[in-house]
Amino acid sequence: MIISISIISVILLGLYALEMKKTKLTTKVMITISVMVAIAYVLYMIKFISYPQGGGITLFSTLPIMMVALIYGRGPGLTAGLIFGVLKLLNGGVIMHPIQFILDYILAQMALGLAGSFGNDKKSKIILGCLFAGIMGTIVSTISGYVFFGMYAPPGMNPLLYSIVYNFSSAGVESVLTAILMALIPMEKFIKVAKLGHN
Structure with a gap:
């Protein structure tokens, strides 16, 4: 299973590399990314609920990353x-295996960048995109939890069920809360202002 996950991970990272070849990162965009990642990291350090092995519910730390994707x-x-995923290691990240690192700290966090998958011109599309991005990231973490953290499941509990409960009650819940908050934020105005003068 680890070999299969490794191959899929390499393919996904390769697709990211291809995506970046056609993406123009202007100075303004890079500065925005830096600021939003910094905000996300600060919010990540504020946890409402802390789980073992680094999980929990934070103060909407995924929101700034999704905003970058939407804008x-x-x-x-x-x-x-x-970048956010790598920075999360500075706050007591847990690494059990190189592939687990890629899943939890790279791919699961990069999934947040899919928030604009359904567009950004309507509130319904923005909310749907945020939910999609959050769920995709949670699924990646669930796979990692099943493969690499199954030994922490309570006696008699299926490791996959344990990982599902662990991740969807933390990252999954935060994704839903973030989507609700996004519904209250005038993202259309943020997008319009941010793109003024964008080269």
């Missing part, structure tokens, strides 16, 4: 997620 598109969004 500037998939490439910048994926890049912001990638």
